[in-house]
Amino acid sequence: MDPTAWAREDIRSLRAYEHAAWDPRYERLHANELPWRMPGDRSVAGLNRYPEPHPHALEAQLARQYAVDANQVLAGRGSDEAIDLLVRAWCTAGRDQVVLCPPTFGMYAVAARIQGAGIVPVALRREQDYAPDLPALLRATALERTRLVFLCSPNNPTGQLLADAVIERVLEAARGHALVVVDEAYIEFSGSPGWSARLSQWPHLVVLRTLSKAFGLAGARVGALIADPRIVALLRTIIPPYAIAQPSQEAALDALRPAQKSVSAARIAAIVDAREKLTAALTASPAVERVWPSSANFLLVDFHEPERAATALREQGLIVRAFPGAPGLERSLRITVGSAEQNQRIIEGLR
Numbered sequence: 001m002d003p004t005a006w007a008r009e010d011i012r013s014l015r016a017y018e019h020a021a022w023d024p025r026y027e028r029l030h031a032n033e034l035p036w037r038m039p040g041d042r043s044v045a046g047l048n049r050y051p052e053p054h055p056h057a058l059e060a061q062l063a064r065q066y067a068v069d070a071n072q073v074l075a076g077r078g079s080d081e082a083i084d085l086l087v088r089a090w091c092t093a094g095r096d097q098v099v100l101c102p103p104t105f106g107m108y109a110v111a112a113r114i115q116g117a118g119i120v121p122v123a124l125r126r127e128q129d130y131a132p133d134l135p136a137l138l139r140a141t142a143l144e145r146t147r148l149v150f151l152c153s154p155n156n157p158t159g160q161l162l163a164d165a166v167i168e169r170v171l172e173a174a175r176g177h178a179l180v181v182v183d184e185a186y187i188e189f190s191g192s193p194g195w196s197a198r199l200s201q202w203p204h205l206v207v208l209r210t211l212s213k214a215f216g217l218a219g220a221r222v223g224a225l226i227a228d229p230r231i232v233a234l235l236r237t238i239i240p241p242y243a244i245a246q247p248s249q250e251a252a253l254d255a256l257r258p259a260q261k262s263v264s265a266a267r268i269a270a271i272v273d274a275r276e277k278l279t280a281a282l283t284a285s286p287a288v289e290r291v292w293p294s295s296a297n298f299l300l301v302d303f304h305e306p307e308r309a310a311t312a313l314r315e316q317g318l319i320v321r322a323f324p325g326a327p328g329l330e331r332s333l334r335i336t337v338g339s340a341e342q343n344q345r346i347i348e349g350l351r
Protein backbone atom coordinates (compact mmCIF):
# COMPACT_ATOMS: atom_id res chain seq x y z
CA MET A 1 0.00 0.00 0.00
CA ASP A 2 1.29 3.47 -0.93
CA PRO A 3 1.67 5.47 2.31
CA THR A 4 1.47 8.75 0.37
CA ALA A 5 -2.06 7.87 -0.83
CA TRP A 6 -3.58 9.69 2.16
CA ALA A 7 -1.25 12.70 2.09
CA ARG A 8 -2.72 16.07 1.06
CA GLU A 9 -3.84 15.95 -2.58
CA ASP A 10 -2.47 19.46 -3.30
CA ILE A 11 0.94 18.44 -1.94
CA ARG A 12 0.97 15.22 -3.95
CA SER A 13 0.44 17.19 -7.15
CA LEU A 14 2.92 19.96 -6.24
CA ARG A 15 5.95 20.56 -8.43
CA ALA A 16 9.08 21.25 -6.39
CA TYR A 17 11.03 24.51 -6.75
CA GLU A 18 13.67 24.09 -9.43
CA HIS A 19 16.99 25.08 -7.95
CA ALA A 20 20.13 25.85 -9.95
CA ALA A 21 21.65 22.71 -11.45
CA TRP A 22 24.24 20.96 -9.28
CA ASP A 23 27.21 19.70 -11.28
CA PRO A 24 30.58 20.10 -9.57
CA ARG A 25 32.42 19.48 -12.89
CA TYR A 26 31.71 23.06 -13.95
CA GLU A 27 32.63 26.45 -12.54
CA ARG A 28 29.50 28.04 -11.18
CA LEU A 29 28.31 31.11 -13.02
CA HIS A 30 24.65 30.17 -12.78
CA ALA A 31 23.74 30.93 -9.18
CA ASN A 32 24.78 34.57 -8.67
CA GLU A 33 27.39 33.76 -6.00
CA LEU A 34 30.63 35.67 -5.40
CA PRO A 35 33.75 33.99 -6.75
CA TRP A 36 35.77 34.56 -3.52
CA ARG A 37 35.64 33.09 -0.05
CA MET A 38 35.57 35.41 2.95
CA PRO A 39 38.95 35.52 4.71
CA GLY A 40 38.90 32.93 7.52
CA ASP A 41 36.36 30.67 5.78
CA ARG A 42 37.61 27.24 6.86
CA SER A 43 34.85 25.18 5.25
CA VAL A 44 35.76 22.50 2.72
CA ALA A 45 33.46 23.70 -0.06
CA GLY A 46 33.58 27.48 0.51
CA LEU A 47 30.72 29.41 2.09
CA ASN A 48 30.53 31.69 -0.93
CA ARG A 49 28.79 28.77 -2.66
CA TYR A 50 25.28 27.48 -2.08
CA PRO A 51 25.38 24.04 -0.45
CA GLU A 52 24.37 20.98 -2.37
CA PRO A 53 20.57 21.35 -2.67
CA HIS A 54 19.91 17.67 -2.06
CA PRO A 55 22.75 16.62 0.25
CA HIS A 56 23.53 13.22 -1.29
CA ALA A 57 26.80 12.59 0.55
CA LEU A 58 25.24 13.42 3.91
CA GLU A 59 22.16 11.30 3.29
CA ALA A 60 24.33 8.38 2.12
CA GLN A 61 26.38 8.66 5.32
CA LEU A 62 23.24 8.88 7.48
CA ALA A 63 21.88 5.81 5.66
CA ARG A 64 25.06 3.89 6.51
CA GLN A 65 24.84 5.03 10.11
CA TYR A 66 21.25 3.82 10.45
CA ALA A 67 21.69 0.75 8.20
CA VAL A 68 19.01 1.71 5.67
CA ASP A 69 19.04 2.68 1.97
CA ALA A 70 19.86 6.26 0.98
CA ASN A 71 16.42 6.68 -0.64
CA GLN A 72 14.87 5.98 2.77
CA VAL A 73 16.55 9.03 4.34
CA LEU A 74 15.61 12.70 4.34
CA ALA A 75 18.11 14.97 6.09
CA GLY A 76 16.51 17.95 7.76
CA ARG A 77 17.33 20.82 10.11
CA GLY A 78 17.01 18.62 13.15
CA SER A 79 14.16 16.19 13.52
CA ASP A 80 12.08 19.29 14.29
CA GLU A 81 11.97 20.03 10.57
CA ALA A 82 10.82 16.48 9.79
CA ILE A 83 7.97 16.84 12.29
CA ASP A 84 6.87 20.06 10.63
CA LEU A 85 7.08 18.63 7.09
CA LEU A 86 5.07 15.53 8.04
CA VAL A 87 2.23 17.56 9.53
CA ARG A 88 2.18 19.91 6.55
CA ALA A 89 2.10 17.13 3.97
CA TRP A 90 -0.32 14.75 5.68
CA CYS A 91 -2.80 17.07 7.44
CA THR A 92 -5.35 19.26 5.70
CA ALA A 93 -6.03 22.30 7.90
CA GLY A 94 -9.33 22.20 9.75
CA ARG A 95 -9.98 18.58 8.86
CA ASP A 96 -7.21 16.12 9.73
CA GLN A 97 -5.71 15.38 13.12
CA VAL A 98 -2.65 14.05 14.88
CA VAL A 99 -2.53 11.77 17.92
CA LEU A 100 0.04 12.35 20.66
CA CYS A 101 0.67 11.03 24.18
CA PRO A 102 1.32 13.82 26.70
CA PRO A 103 3.41 14.57 28.57
CA THR A 104 5.65 14.42 25.52
CA PHE A 105 7.88 16.50 23.25
CA GLY A 106 6.20 19.86 22.64
CA MET A 107 6.98 20.22 18.94
CA TYR A 108 4.32 17.73 17.80
CA ALA A 109 1.52 19.95 19.12
CA VAL A 110 3.20 23.17 17.96
CA ALA A 111 3.61 21.83 14.40
CA ALA A 112 -0.02 20.65 14.39
CA ARG A 113 -1.29 24.07 15.55
CA ILE A 114 0.77 25.91 12.94
CA GLN A 115 -0.74 23.72 10.24
CA GLY A 116 -4.28 23.98 11.66
CA ALA A 117 -4.49 20.25 12.32
CA GLY A 118 -6.52 18.87 15.21
CA ILE A 119 -4.82 17.29 18.22
CA VAL A 120 -6.09 14.14 19.92
CA PRO A 121 -4.20 13.72 23.20
CA VAL A 122 -4.06 10.28 24.81
CA ALA A 123 -2.38 10.87 28.17
CA LEU A 124 0.34 8.56 29.45
CA ARG A 125 -0.62 7.00 32.77
CA ARG A 126 1.59 8.25 35.55
CA GLU A 127 0.39 5.53 37.90
CA GLN A 128 1.59 2.93 35.34
CA ASP A 129 5.15 4.31 35.06
CA TYR A 130 3.97 6.54 32.20
CA ALA A 131 2.94 3.64 29.97
CA PRO A 132 0.33 4.58 27.35
CA ASP A 133 -3.34 3.72 27.72
CA LEU A 134 -3.29 1.22 24.85
CA PRO A 135 -7.05 0.83 24.21
CA ALA A 136 -7.48 4.63 24.16
CA LEU A 137 -4.43 5.03 21.91
CA LEU A 138 -5.77 2.43 19.47
CA ARG A 139 -9.19 4.09 19.41
CA ALA A 140 -7.62 7.51 18.67
CA THR A 141 -5.38 5.99 16.00
CA ALA A 142 -8.34 4.31 14.29
CA LEU A 143 -10.32 7.57 13.96
CA GLU A 144 -10.98 8.29 10.32
CA ARG A 145 -9.36 11.75 10.35
CA THR A 146 -6.16 10.68 12.11
CA ARG A 147 -3.22 11.14 9.74
CA LEU A 148 -0.22 10.99 12.09
CA VAL A 149 0.43 9.25 15.39
CA PHE A 150 3.49 10.55 17.24
CA LEU A 151 5.17 8.02 19.53
CA CYS A 152 8.27 9.22 21.34
CA SER A 153 10.56 6.40 22.47
CA PRO A 154 12.35 6.95 24.80
CA ASN A 155 9.80 9.61 25.68
CA ASN A 156 10.80 13.18 26.48
CA PRO A 157 10.33 14.13 29.35
CA THR A 158 9.41 10.86 31.08
CA GLY A 159 12.37 8.80 29.80
CA GLN A 160 10.75 5.43 29.16
CA LEU A 161 11.02 3.26 26.07
CA LEU A 162 7.76 2.14 24.44
CA ALA A 163 7.18 -1.62 24.30
CA ASP A 164 7.52 -3.11 20.81
CA ALA A 165 4.09 -4.68 21.18
CA VAL A 166 2.51 -1.22 21.68
CA ILE A 167 4.13 0.19 18.54
CA GLU A 168 3.03 -2.89 16.58
CA ARG A 169 -0.57 -2.56 17.71
CA VAL A 170 -0.62 1.13 16.78
CA LEU A 171 0.87 0.32 13.36
CA GLU A 172 -1.93 -2.19 12.79
CA ALA A 173 -4.62 0.31 13.83
CA ALA A 174 -3.13 3.02 11.58
CA ARG A 175 -2.92 0.89 8.44
CA GLY A 176 -4.52 2.54 5.43
CA HIS A 177 -5.08 6.06 6.80
CA ALA A 178 -2.27 7.28 9.08
CA LEU A 179 1.51 7.33 9.45
CA VAL A 180 3.05 6.19 12.74
CA VAL A 181 6.01 8.38 13.63
CA VAL A 182 8.44 6.86 16.13
CA ASP A 183 10.69 9.63 17.43
CA GLU A 184 13.95 8.00 18.52
CA ALA A 185 15.88 11.15 19.45
CA TYR A 186 17.35 9.35 22.51
CA ILE A 187 17.44 5.73 21.29
CA GLU A 188 21.26 5.54 21.46
CA PHE A 189 21.09 5.80 25.26
CA SER A 190 18.51 3.01 25.57
CA GLY A 191 20.39 -0.06 24.35
CA SER A 192 17.46 -0.76 21.99
CA PRO A 193 18.17 -1.06 18.25
CA GLY A 194 15.13 1.05 17.42
CA TRP A 195 12.67 0.52 14.60
CA SER A 196 14.51 1.46 11.40
CA ALA A 197 15.33 -2.19 10.68
CA ARG A 198 11.60 -2.93 10.47
CA LEU A 199 10.66 -0.35 7.84
CA SER A 200 10.25 -2.87 5.02
CA GLN A 201 7.54 -4.56 7.06
CA TRP A 202 5.59 -1.33 7.67
CA PRO A 203 5.38 1.16 4.76
CA HIS A 204 3.49 3.64 6.96
CA LEU A 205 6.19 3.69 9.68
CA VAL A 206 8.40 6.78 9.99
CA VAL A 207 11.45 6.81 12.28
CA LEU A 208 13.06 10.07 13.41
CA ARG A 209 16.72 10.16 14.42
CA THR A 210 18.92 13.13 15.23
CA LEU A 211 22.56 14.07 15.63
CA SER A 212 21.58 16.59 18.32
CA LYS A 213 21.69 14.31 21.33
CA ALA A 214 24.02 11.26 21.31
CA PHE A 215 26.26 12.72 18.59
CA GLY A 216 26.77 16.04 20.32
CA LEU A 217 25.83 18.14 17.28
CA ALA A 218 22.82 20.10 18.53
CA GLY A 219 24.34 23.31 17.17
CA ALA A 220 24.60 21.91 13.63
CA ARG A 221 20.84 21.16 13.42
CA VAL A 222 20.91 17.87 11.51
CA GLY A 223 18.31 15.15 11.84
CA ALA A 224 17.11 12.26 9.72
CA LEU A 225 13.65 11.09 8.76
CA ILE A 226 13.78 7.41 7.82
CA ALA A 227 10.84 5.94 5.95
CA ASP A 228 9.50 4.28 2.82
CA PRO A 229 11.13 5.92 -0.26
CA ARG A 230 7.73 7.23 -1.40
CA ILE A 231 7.31 9.18 1.85
CA VAL A 232 10.84 10.55 1.53
CA ALA A 233 10.26 11.55 -2.11
CA LEU A 234 7.04 13.40 -1.27
CA LEU A 235 8.67 15.34 1.57
CA ARG A 236 11.58 16.20 -0.70
CA THR A 237 9.17 18.26 -2.82
CA ILE A 238 8.33 20.55 0.13
CA ILE A 239 11.59 20.80 2.10
CA PRO A 240 13.19 24.18 1.33
CA PRO A 241 16.05 23.99 -1.17
CA TYR A 242 19.52 24.19 0.41
CA ALA A 243 17.95 23.22 3.76
CA ILE A 244 21.16 21.97 5.34
CA ALA A 245 23.78 24.73 5.57
CA GLN A 246 27.27 23.88 4.34
CA PRO A 247 28.97 24.04 7.79
CA SER A 248 26.30 21.69 9.13
CA GLN A 249 26.77 19.21 6.29
CA GLU A 250 30.51 19.21 6.87
CA ALA A 251 30.16 18.88 10.65
CA ALA A 252 27.74 15.97 10.29
CA LEU A 253 29.92 14.14 7.76
CA ASP A 254 32.87 14.59 10.07
CA ALA A 255 31.00 13.32 13.13
CA LEU A 256 29.80 10.22 11.23
CA ARG A 257 33.26 9.23 9.94
CA PRO A 258 34.00 5.59 10.83
CA ALA A 259 37.02 6.79 12.84
CA GLN A 260 34.69 8.74 15.17
CA LYS A 261 32.50 5.73 15.94
CA SER A 262 34.51 4.74 19.01
CA VAL A 263 34.39 8.34 20.33
CA SER A 264 30.60 8.43 20.15
CA ALA A 265 30.25 4.93 21.58
CA ALA A 266 32.46 5.81 24.56
CA ARG A 267 30.54 9.00 25.24
CA ILE A 268 27.19 7.24 25.10
CA ALA A 269 28.52 4.58 27.52
CA ALA A 270 29.83 7.31 29.85
CA ILE A 271 26.44 9.07 29.92
CA VAL A 272 24.59 5.81 30.57
CA ASP A 273 26.98 5.02 33.41
CA ALA A 274 26.60 8.53 34.86
CA ARG A 275 22.80 8.27 34.52
CA GLU A 276 22.78 5.17 36.73
CA LYS A 277 25.08 6.80 39.33
CA LEU A 278 23.03 10.00 39.35
CA THR A 279 19.81 7.97 39.70
CA ALA A 280 21.24 6.24 42.76
CA ALA A 281 22.50 9.48 44.30
CA LEU A 282 19.23 11.33 43.72
CA THR A 283 17.18 8.43 45.03
CA ALA A 284 19.17 8.68 48.27
CA SER A 285 18.58 12.45 48.57
CA PRO A 286 15.95 13.46 51.16
CA ALA A 287 14.83 16.27 48.83
CA VAL A 288 13.75 13.72 46.23
CA GLU A 289 10.42 11.98 46.21
CA ARG A 290 11.01 9.76 43.17
CA VAL A 291 13.39 9.28 40.25
CA TRP A 292 11.66 7.82 37.21
CA PRO A 293 13.55 5.10 35.36
CA SER A 294 15.19 6.54 32.25
CA SER A 295 16.42 5.10 28.94
CA ALA A 296 17.61 8.54 27.78
CA ASN A 297 20.29 11.09 28.78
CA PHE A 298 18.04 12.88 31.27
CA LEU A 299 16.15 12.03 34.44
CA LEU A 300 12.63 13.02 35.37
CA VAL A 301 12.74 13.63 39.12
CA ASP A 302 9.85 14.38 41.49
CA PHE A 303 10.77 16.62 44.42
CA HIS A 304 8.98 17.30 47.71
CA GLU A 305 9.58 21.01 47.08
CA PRO A 306 10.38 21.41 43.38
CA GLU A 307 10.77 25.20 43.46
CA ARG A 308 13.24 25.01 46.31
CA ALA A 309 15.18 22.32 44.46
CA ALA A 310 15.31 24.38 41.27
CA THR A 311 16.51 27.42 43.24
CA ALA A 312 19.21 25.36 45.00
CA LEU A 313 20.45 24.09 41.63
CA ARG A 314 20.46 27.60 40.19
CA GLU A 315 22.65 28.65 43.09
CA GLN A 316 25.09 25.99 41.84
CA GLY A 317 24.93 27.68 38.43
CA LEU A 318 22.78 24.89 36.99
CA ILE A 319 19.50 25.31 35.15
CA VAL A 320 17.09 22.41 34.84
CA ARG A 321 13.71 22.08 33.19
CA ALA A 322 10.45 22.61 35.09
CA PHE A 323 6.97 22.05 33.64
CA PRO A 324 4.67 24.70 35.09
CA GLY A 325 1.06 23.91 34.33
CA ALA A 326 1.69 20.45 32.85
CA PRO A 327 -0.76 18.03 34.48
CA GLY A 328 1.05 15.43 36.60
CA LEU A 329 4.42 17.16 36.31
CA GLU A 330 3.87 19.88 38.94
CA ARG A 331 6.50 18.38 41.23
CA SER A 332 8.88 17.20 38.50
CA LEU A 333 12.13 18.59 37.14
CA ARG A 334 13.89 17.19 34.09
CA ILE A 335 17.64 17.06 34.64
CA THR A 336 20.07 16.37 31.81
CA VAL A 337 22.88 13.98 32.73
CA GLY A 338 26.00 16.13 32.52
CA SER A 339 29.71 15.73 33.17
CA ALA A 340 30.85 13.98 36.37
CA GLU A 341 31.63 17.37 37.88
CA GLN A 342 28.20 18.79 36.98
CA ASN A 343 26.43 15.71 38.33
CA GLN A 344 28.37 16.11 41.56
CA ARG A 345 27.18 19.72 41.84
CA ILE A 346 23.56 18.57 41.44
CA ILE A 347 23.92 16.36 44.49
CA GLU A 348 25.76 19.06 46.47
CA GLY A 349 23.17 21.67 45.58
CA LEU A 350 20.35 19.49 46.92
CA ARG A 351 22.11 18.79 50.20
Ligand SMILES: *Cc1c(COP(=O)(O)O)cnc(C)c1O
Binds near residue numbers: 081155223
Ligand atom coordinates in the same frame (compact mmCIF):
# COMPACT_ATOMS: atom_id res chain seq x y z
C1 LIG B 1 15.53 17.05 21.23
C2 LIG B 1 14.40 16.31 20.60
C3 LIG B 1 14.18 16.33 19.22
C4 LIG B 1 14.72 17.45 18.39
O1 LIG B 1 15.84 17.19 17.85
P1 LIG B 1 16.49 18.11 16.74
O2 LIG B 1 17.00 17.05 15.84
O3 LIG B 1 17.54 18.87 17.45
O4 LIG B 1 15.47 18.97 16.09
C5 LIG B 1 13.21 15.56 18.65
N1 LIG B 1 12.44 14.79 19.43
C6 LIG B 1 12.60 14.75 20.76
C7 LIG B 1 11.74 13.86 21.55
C8 LIG B 1 13.56 15.52 21.38
O5 LIG B 1 13.66 15.52 22.70
